[in-house]
Amino acid sequence: MKVFISLTSVYARKVRILVREKGVMGRVEETVSMPVEAAPELLAVNPLSQIPALIDDNGQAWTDSSLIAAWLDGQGTGPKLLPDYGSDAYWRVRRIETAAMGMIEMMAKIVYENRRPENERSPFWLKRWEDNLVRAFGVADGFDPDPAVFDMATLTVAIAATFCDFRLSHIDWRAAAPRIAAVQAELEKRQSFIDTYPR
Numbered sequence: 001m002k003v004f005i006s007l008t009s010v011y012a013r014k015v016r017i018l019v020r021e022k023g024v025m026g027r028v029e030e031t032v033s034m035p036v037e038a039a040p041e042l043l044a045v046n047p048l049s050q051i052p053a054l055i056d057d058n059g060q061a062w063t064d065s066s067l068i069a070a071w072l073d074g075q076g077t078g079p080k081l082l083p084d085y086g087s088d089a090y091w092r093v094r095r096i097e098t099a100a101m102g103m104i105e106m107m108a109k110i111v112y113e114n115r116r117p118e119n120e121r122s123p124f125w126l127k128r129w130e131d132n133l134v135r136a137f138g139v140a141d142g143f144d145p146d147p148a149v150f151d152m153a154t155l156t157v158a159i160a161a162t163f164c165d166f167r168l169s170h171i172d173w174r175a176a177a178p179r180i181a182a183v184q185a186e187l188e189k190r191q192s193f194i195d196t197y198p199r
Contacts, residue, residue, distance in 0.1 A: 001024075001027055001056050001057055002031055002055045003016075003028055003029070003030055003052055004031050004032075004033040004042050004051050004052060005031065005033070006032065006035070007199055008166075008199065009051055009052070010104055010107075010162075010163040011050075011051065012052040013159050013198065014066070015065055015072065016030065017193060017196055018072040018073065018081070019072065020191070020195060020196070021078040021081070021190075022072055022073065022075050022078040023077050023078045024072070024075050024076040027057075033051060035049045035051055036049075050063065052068055054068050054071075065101075066098075073152070081093075081155060082094075082152050083151070092143070092153070093153040094153075096145060096153035096156070097156045099136065099139065099140040099143065100140055100153070100156035100159075101156060103164075104160050106132055106133045106136065107163055109129050110133070113129070130168075133171060133173070134172075135176070137161075137176045137177040138177060141176065141177035141178065141179045144179060145157050145179055145180060145183045146179075147179075147183045147186040147187070148186075150187065154183045154187060157183055157184070158180075158183050158193070160180075161177075161180050161183075161184040162184060162198070
């Protein structure tokens with residue numbers, strides 16, 4: 001298998017953590033690719049030039065970090081991060097995961113807006129997006145993620161929190177989300193998280 005990644009991408013980090021936790025590192029080649037360069041090899045897998053993108057052993061292309069992560073959860077021998085489909089536990093995990101992915105999308109908007117020339121940035125939208133983000137941290141915290149549990153929900157809230165610290169360190173989300181802060185502190189001790197810390 002081959003997965004196209006960036007070493008700073010939170011989306012790619014989610015998949016890279018799964019690869020390590022599921023014990024399939026020996027079967028997966030990680031290829032660093034910059035989406036802005038629209039490399040032909042990446043475009044052949046994902047015409048949108050987005051990462052992560054994975055080619056499985058059958059040559060099938062997989063895109064979208066949450067889809068790839070769910071598929072990888074069925075591979076290898078590591079811990080199962082998604083409960084049985086359709087169970088109450090499954091939907092609880094997916095709700096928290098989806099909330100965290102929405103937070104990551106909001107962060108990406110802020111990051112890209114801040115990359116525009118200063119005179120072209122919108123203070124209105126930056127303020128609104130940052131307010132939305134802090135509010136979303138609080139809502140996700142209300143789902144009561146458990147730092148003693150390692151699943152797709154806690155994985156995703158932890159990497160969302162670290163991405164915020166990495167890219168948007170001026171945003172104080174911890175006051176709104178003490179449970180997420182505890183999850184982040186615990187999960188970032190795992191070797192898979194240490195190995196994939198953004199750089």
